[in-house]
Every structure is written in C-alpha cells, then in structure tokens.
Amino acid sequence: MAMSGMRGLSVFISDIRNCQNKEQERLRVDKELGNIRNRFKNEKGLTPYEKKKYVWKMLYIYMLGYDVDFGHMEVVSLISAPKYAEKQVGYIVTSCMLNENHDFLRLIINCVRNDIIGRNETFQCLALTMVGNIGGREFAESLAPDVQKLLISSSCRPLVRKKAALCLLRLYRKNPDVVNVDGWSDRMTQLLDERDLGVLTAVMSLLVALVSKNYDAYWGCLPKCVRILERLSRNQDIPQDYMYYGIPSPWLQVKTMRALQYFPTIEDPNIRRSLFEVLQRILMGTDIVKNVNKNNASHAVLFEALALVMHLDAEKEMMSQCVALLGKFIAVREPNIRYLGLENMTRMLMVIDVQDIIKKHQAQIITSLKDPDISIRRRALDLLYGMCDVTNAKDIVEELLQYLSTADFAMCEELALKAAILAEKFAPDLSWYVDVILQLIDKAGDFVSDDIWYRVVQFVTNNDDLQPYAAVKAREYLDKPALHETMVKVSAYILGEYSHLLARRPGCSPKEIFSVLHEKLPTVSISTIAILLSTYAKILMHTQPPDPELQDHIWAIFNKYESCIDAEIQQRAVEYFTLSKKGVALMDILAEMPKFPERQSALIKKAEDTEIDTAEQSAIKLRAQQQQHTSNALVVTDQRPANRSLPVKVPSINNNAEANTADRGLTEVNGTLSRVDPQSATPSADLLSDLLGPLAIEGPPSAAAPDDQNLISGLEGVSNSSDALALAPLEEQSNSVQPIGNIAERFRALCLKDSGVLYEDPYIQIGVKAEWQAHHGRLVLFLGNKNTSPLVSVQALILPPSHLKMELSLVPETIPPRAQVQCPLEVVNLRPSRDVAVLDFSYKFGTIMVNVKLRLPAVLNKFLQPISVAAEEFFPQWRSLSGPPLKLQEVVRGVKPLSLPEMANLFNSFQLMVTPGLDPNPNNLVASTTFYSESTRAMLCLIRVETDPSDRTQLRMTVASGDPLLTFELKEFIKEQLVSIPTPSPMPALAPPQVQPTIPATGATDPGAILAGLL
Amino acid sequence: MIRFILLQNRQGKTRLAKYYVPLEESEKHKVEYEVHRLVVNRDPKFTNFVEFRTHKIIYRRYAGLFFSMCVDITDNELAYLECIHLFVEILDHFFSNVCELDLVFNFHKVYLILDEFILAGELQETSKKAIIERMGELEKQE
Known part of the structure; x- marks a missing residue:
C-alpha cells in the first residue's frame, strides 16, 4: 500500500478509512483533534517533525469536511521556520486552509517578503506560490515590485520566473490599482522572446490580463504573439516534452490566440497575412482522429482559432468556412464538439451577421434542444434565442412552448423567460404575444416571474x-x-x-x-x-x-x-x-x-443584466461595450441642444392638478397595480425628461423658449395639447429624440457592406439589406417599431439624385407595436455620379414628431464589379484610352498616408481590383473594375496610382474609361476615399435628427444632391 | 481562470480541493457537495462540461475519481479538459500507475504536484518532464 512517508499520518488515514460509518469517523477525528490541540498547547515539547505531522493531519481532517478552528497560528508560524521541510508544510497548508482575508496572513508578510528577496531559490518558489494562490491586497502593496523584479531578472531560473509571472498576474487581477504596470509594455515585449515554453505559457496568461484592461499599451506584443503562434503551429523548434499527443503546446496556442483577441484590429498587412496563414492552416488542417486526447487538444486550438477569425472580421471566404465548420459540428454525435459548435455559433451571432446561414440549421438545433444532456440543451436554447428574429419567431417560440411541457425543472425558468422575451421582441401581432404568455403561465406557471405577467398587462393596457x-x-x-x-x-x-x-x-x-x-x-x-x-x-x-x-x-x-x-x-x-x-x-x-409610459422591458433588461463573472472581460463583450460607449458619449454631448429644443407644450396648471389627483386616486385604489414594473428603467434620455418634466408643468410658460413653442404647436397644428397631456405620462413629453449610434458611421459602414442598421433611436430601428446586380439594385428597408405602442404618421420619402431611378414600395402609415415592416426599394443607376440619395423619414410617437434625413448607401461603388485584367489586355486598353477626357490624371495632395498594401486593401474594399505586379514599379498600384449604368452599360475602368515613397501624403492618379463622365466621377470618388479615409467626423453625426423639418425646399434641380451636401 | 479544482470519489469524498478564489468555509462545503451531485449522475455519454452557478465545471472521470475544474464560462473548455488529463498523466507518472489510495495516503504530495502545475488559477507548466524533475529536486531537499 502506498504510504505517506510519515507513519503517524498514514496510521491516522488508515484508521479513518477503516471506520464503518460516519459516526465512528467523527469520533476518530474528534479524538485526533483533541490530541493535536493538547500537543499544540505546550509547543515547546514538539519536534519540528511532529509539528509537520500534526499540520498535515489537520489538513486531512479539514479536507474531509470537518471544521478545524484552531491551530492556524501554528500552521502560519511554520512559514518562518528555517528548515525547508517545515516551511513547505507551512506554506502549503496555509494556502489551503486560510483565505486571503484571514488576519493571520498579515503577520507573515515580512517573512514572505524575506523569502522572496532572499537567495534561496526553493524558498522563493514556496513564497511565490502561496502569494500567487491566496495573496490579497496587502501582499500586492508590499510585494508587487519585488515579484516584478524576479520576473525580469536574468539570474533567476525559469522555474522562479514562471511562478513570478503568475504571482504577479494574481496580484494585478485582484488589485490593478496597486500593481504598477506603467512601462511594462516594453518588458512584456521582451518577455515574449523567452525560449522556455513554461515561462512563456505563464507570461502569456499575464499578457491576457494586461491587454484585457489596456490593449493600447501593448501593441508591441502583437507581432511577437503572431510569431509565437507561427512557431507553434509550424512545430519549429518545440522541445519534445512540450508536445502533447503530437501537438505543440495546445495551451500556449490557445492563450496566445486569446491575447490576440483583445486587439481591435491588426493594421500591419504583413502580420495580418502571417496570422491568417496560421489560422487558415488550423481551420483546414484539423481532422477528427481516434485518439480522444489528441482530438480534444486539436479542437481546443481550432475553436480558439474560430473565435479569433470572427474577431478579426476576416474575409468573407474565411468567415463562411467558419460557419460551415460550425454547421458541421452542431450535427456531429460527439457531445463535446456538438456542445462547442452550438456555443460558438451563438457567439458568432454576436459578432457578425450570419443569421441567414444559421437559420438553415434550425431543425438540427431544435433536435439538440431535446438532447438528454442538459448542457447541450442549454446551449441549444441560447442559440435559438440568439438566432430568433421576426421571420422565425413563431416557429421557435412554439417549439420552446412545446418543449416546456416536458422540460426538466432546472431549465424551466430560463426557458420561460426566454420564450417571453422572444414573444415580446418579435411578435408579428400582439394577439399572438398574449397567446404565448398565457400559454407560458398555463404550462409553467411556477417558472413565470411576476415581470412576465406585468409586461403582458402593460401591453394590453396600452393597446x-x-x-x-x-x-x-x-x-x-x-x-x-x-x-x-x-x-x-x-x-x-x-x-x-x-x-x-x-x-x-x-x-x-x-x-x-x-x-x-x-x-x-x-x-x-x-x-x-x-x-x-x-x-x-x-x-x-x-x-x-x-x-x-x-x-x-x-x-x-x-x-x-x-x-x-x-x-x-x-x-x-x-x-x-x-x-x-x-x-x-x-x-x-x-x-x-391609464396607459403605461413606454419603458424598456424589465425582462429584456433582466436578461441583458445577467452578470457573468470572469477573470478577464470577454473580448466579445468588451467590443460590444466599446460600441455602447461611443453611443453613450453621443447622448451626453447631445444633451444641450436637446434641452433647448425642448418639447414644451405648456398646459394650464389647473388641468395638471386635476390629472395628478386623478392619478393618485387610481394608484391608491389599485395598490398592487402601482407596483407593475417596479424597476422602471431610466435610460439617460428618460432621466432627462424626468428632470425636465416637472419644469414644463410647473414653470411659467416663459421657462421654455417661446420660439420652440411656436414651432411645435405650428407643427402639430392642433391645440390638442392640454387634454392630451393630462393623461400623457411624463416620459412621453420629451420629444427630442436621440439617435442611437453614429449615423455617419453607420452610413459609412453600409457603403462597404450590404446589410446593417441605417438608423436607430429609442423608438425605431431602420435596417437595410441590399442586393446589387449590374446597374440594378434592390434595397429593403426594415422599419422596426421598438415599442409597445404604435408609431403613426409614418412617412418615407426618397429624394433621389438625378442619376438614380428609385422606387419605394408603399410604406404603411402605422407601424404596430413591436412590429417590423419591410419596404423594398428598387434602384436603377442611369449614369455615373457621386451624388447620394436621401431618405426623408418621419414618424410620430405619442406627441413626439421625429424627422430624420438619412443618406442611403446606394453609392457609386455599389455599381462596380471587380474584374481582373491580364497584362496583355491591360496595356492595349490603357494605351487606346489616350488623354482627356477619357483618361484623366491628377496629382492628389493631402492624402492620408497609407502603406501600399493598406491602399490595396482600401481599393479592394471599394470593388477596385488591384492587380499586383502589373506595374513594374513597386511603388505603383494598378486596379481595374467594371462600372454598370444604363447609359454606359458595362464599362471597364482602369486606374493607376503612382506613390512617392518619400512622401506618402501625395500621389499621382490616372483614371481611364470609355466614358468621360465616368472617368471624372470615378477619379473624384477615389480621391474622396483617399483624402478623407476613416477619420470619423463626429460633427454631422452629432446633430440630432430634427424634430421639425427645417430644411427649406429650395427650387434646386436636384434636392437629393443638395440634401446630401447638407448632411 | 480556474476558480477551483476538486478531486472527489464516487461517494463524494474529497481527495483534493484547491481554491484560487477566496471562499468561506461553509461555502466550500456547499460547493463540494453541489459539484459532486452535479457530475456524479451524468451519463458517460454526456459532455464533459456542465454549468455551475455563473461558471462552468469541466470534469472527467477516471475509474472512481472525478476531477473537476471550475472555470469561467468564456474559457476554452477543451483546453481545460486536456489540462485535467495532463494532470492525471503527471500523477500516473509520479506514482507509477496511480490509484485512489496513492492519492489518499500521499495527499500532501498531490498538493505539491498541483502547485508546480497550476498557479493563480492558470497553467504554469505543461511539460510532464519538467514537473517530474522538479518533484525529484524537492524530494531531495526533504
């Protein structure tokens, strides 16, 4: 039988094992504890060996689940013993039995510090290990600099340095305010050159924590990480003992890819390319093998690579490869892989627009919802929840309802909540929503929280x-x-x-x-x-x-x-x-x-608020938050102009007093009802109106700018103000509406892709999906009402520039609560032009009139199609188009400096296909594309850009095509892109949509163009 | 990040418990009880992952012993699953053909090995050789 090497300990363990029942065990343990307590009482008689033995026994008893409420001091005091054997026991048992808040730990900080800065490597290791496992704030305060020194010391063995790296990680995670990491970016960069893979693994964990808090300081680490990944994936110079079932340290690979996910992008095209090569190899080269461990390890790497590819917004082709892989995984039988397939598909939904592809797998996912393994069922539920939209809501919710009757206890609450939210978010009509909620209550009443039935009451009352x-x-x-x-x-x-x-x-x-x-x-x-x-x-x-x-x-x-x-x-x-x-x-x-004020659904808020507790913020969530952050910033800057254009219908004070009493009466009478939706969410806009609301009521009319007042009453044209207001809840009075997100940025993004959100405010979301073929285009506008009350007087007017023929199908005047309507818009491109079409959109919500003018992403590059032209075709064409007006040349100055590969990327993104090597001069760039319009039909365009390596802010550009207008427009278009690239110009985006259509209709020939200019 | 590691047998006896987050005594007992309940009845054909409160348990069964790691829900599950296996291989190597009794009578050694393998809730060393050699060094010191 294996023995512990300490006889007394082994005997005790045997005794415990021989106990017939819990009662005997308890007696034996009590006896031992009594014995230890006695021996500790007169410590003088104890030999170091005995002390050690008793402390191990205490740990064993503690592990069995018994309270050991004495002897902590003896344990801790072993740490200051001079001999290794006792010190070791002291350190290990302390880190098992005490946690970071224990008072005794304070007593030994000095002793621990001496071990860390001392010369004895073994002691250093013991001390670092304990601090790394249970070190709290005080340890961080007094030890962090010493630990940092050890990590970068050249005289320490890797053994000490890897412990120092993780010890520092612990201190930093727990107290980022105490551990000073200023100037650590250079050190981290150097540390990544480490050859010892153990140290590198530890350092990589530290890096993940650092970049998750502040990636900006660590750009220097990025190329190093890519190099490490290359080295691992190519199996270059990897010691045999770091191979795990033939795979070079899968853990280090995973960690490295994790670190990379915290950098928002990779700018350097060479590094990007190297990384994509590695990722491509992982995506393509991971096969399912028989050996379970090898399989797991290689798939651990594969799933991390998938996450990184999604994060980097890779090219379409690679993305579809990922989606295809995930599609395959969710259909396999191997449970772990299927689970991860479902999980990662859900994550993918958060990042990119793959809804349509994922929908194809709906049936498969529903099968997993009925899997015997609850882990898989949960993932399937999450995915169904994430992929649900107006088109499949009915199917999915019905599936959930059906499943609810057989689902087990552990899942019911989540199921019910999710079904309720989906029903609310995507209800094609409200009667269906009511049906769903009542069925939910009927089938799983125990799991339907009050929030759910409060919400249905709210909807019914308001409609x-x-x-x-x-x-x-x-x-x-x-x-x-x-x-x-x-x-x-x-x-x-x-x-x-x-x-x-x-x-x-x-x-x-x-x-x-x-x-x-x-x-x-x-x-x-x-x-x-x-x-x-x-x-x-x-x-x-x-x-x-x-x-x-x-x-x-x-x-x-x-x-x-x-x-x-x-x-x-x-x-x-x-x-x-x-x-x-x-x-x-x-x-x-x-x-x-009375009707309830519009408010964010408490349910949705609840679902959004569920906190997850992770050591590092997840990269996906961070990104979402950053986006959120920009939109918050917008709201804040917007507040002032918003205040000024305050709504302001000032009703007579009498009316309000009456309304108030009536209100109070009701609240009193319906005691419980006033509790409906207790956490009335107050986003900043609401807060604002809450502050302003009373002012508008109680203040004298002069409190509001009289001009605005006239403006509004002029707009509404009716003096319905006072009686409408008597019932209107305060929140509804704010009629200045803040857009969510940056309108200009949304437009810019849509110029490069074909689906996304064009505009959003608290009441409506306008999405766009477009398809282009030659000179025809079909845009679909998705108008989604986000509220529980209808949007009325909806009007959408297209102001097309003269070169576009646009036909918008009928837009309904009312958008029902929570509904989304689709309005197709046919576009025909008549001739080349850079002018932009504008959508003049307005609606009324309650007393608020909103009017916005939005540029539509039917821009010149949408009518381009990249074409590759071989040298033998290019040059004759180029020569045949000689001189103006078919070939125009211009020296452009003030260009945003771009490296050639970056410029090539930019060109490609606008459908201008760059052909490398065609121009013998490496500083030049040649591109070709086909332009489609009714007047020109398909027409080849050739572009040549000559750059000056010594001055990247200027270049010479030559554009040639068979149509003078096209040549000119295309040249100007490219110029615009080169001069004004992605420096987000916040000003136009900040302007809130006008409450009033103030732009005068001038007698200009092309209103669309004028408006586009104004925007 | 690994929140805690548990080694439990089928009856729920804890053979090793290592916490990298500060928990109260009573909470630790509760966690050990709940984790055991959670994993012990799962079909071997199920996934090796199961949600636990706001985290995730990655577990694997070797004979009558369950090795469970509690990690963040954003962590790479398979990487931790193989981390468990690597730990078992190290134990197997160290005790030459490890069995539950080895772990019972040498629980203090197991803690030592674990401290060379994982620190601060993160992997410290993935080379079996490096860890076994280090254990040799330490045994000489005693």
Missing part, C-alpha cells in the same frame, strides 16, 4: 385593440379545471379592467365573470386576493344598472375581509366598501387604468 381579445382569452382560461395562481392574477386583472367589453358574450355577464373568479378565491394567496378584491370593485362599477344581488354578494365579501389579518387586504376591503356606496363617484375613481 385598445388588444383588450377585448385578451379579455376573451382570460375568460377562456378560467374554465380550465386546475389553474395556476399566476393565471388567476392575470385573468383577474384583465377581466377587472376589460370584461365589460365582453358583456354580450355568453358566460361573460358581470355576474358570471364574478362567480368564476370567486371560485378561485379560497385557494389563492394573499397577494392574489388583493387583486381579486380590486377586480370585484371594478366589476361592481361596470355593472350598470346595478345588480342588487351581485352588489350584496360583493359587499358581503368586502365586509368579511375588513377584519383580515393582512393590512393591505383590510385596507382594500374597507375602502372599496365605502367607495362602492358612493354610486357615481365610484365611476371616476375606478375608471380604467
């Missing part, structure tokens, strides 16, 4: 059309034999408000509604009784003429609950009883609930 439907449904459910309590709540609420809309239907008389609800009362809890009482009061109020029998019955109930032990119920009973005797006054007080 008059929906109310009778919801009431019918609620009534139907009440006939079911076993009803979940949440269903009782929601039905009672809805029927209280709207059952009078059903009065003529069979089974829906006030009396019948009352009795079917009242049947449930004996089985429900207090909070539901409260709602039922409100419902009874409302039924009573709606019963006109009064039904004495019903009235007596309900009064009797109120009477009964007047002495209820619960204060809320008691109060309701007393108040309703008194109120209901007041006759007509009751009508006012118990009137229908």
